[in-house]
Amino acid sequence: MSEKLKGALSAGRPSARSSKATTLASLADKPATVRVNFDLDREQHMKLKLYATKQGRSIKEVLSDFVAQLPD
Structure with a gap:
């Protein structure tokens, strides 16, 4: 593998990389x-x-805006 591409790609599940704190925030x-x-x-x-x-x-x-305009 060339030095240029080394470290550019990585294997693994993308969902495993996201942090829990970021998701909760x-x-x-x-x-x-x-x-x-x-x-x-x-x-x-x-x-x-x-x-x-x-x-x-x-x-x-359209429907969300309509509901938002309904009187309380």
């Missing part, structure tokens, strides 16, 4: 989430998807 800044799942017929889904696309946003962003 990154989780502490994020609020807990809950998954929401519901059914729409194809026409309603397409309507929502087209609306989001025209706004340059995802369906998740």
Whole structure:
């Protein structure tokens, strides 16, 4: 192996290299989430998807913003 490449690559699992403290710190800044799942017929889904696309946003962003604007 040439000196140039020596030490550039290493074998092993990437998950084994991350530190636990870093992982816990990154989780502490994020609020807990809950998954929401519901059914729409194809026409309603397409309507929502087209609306989001025209706004340059995802369906998740559109619905999250809608819920955020609901009165308490």
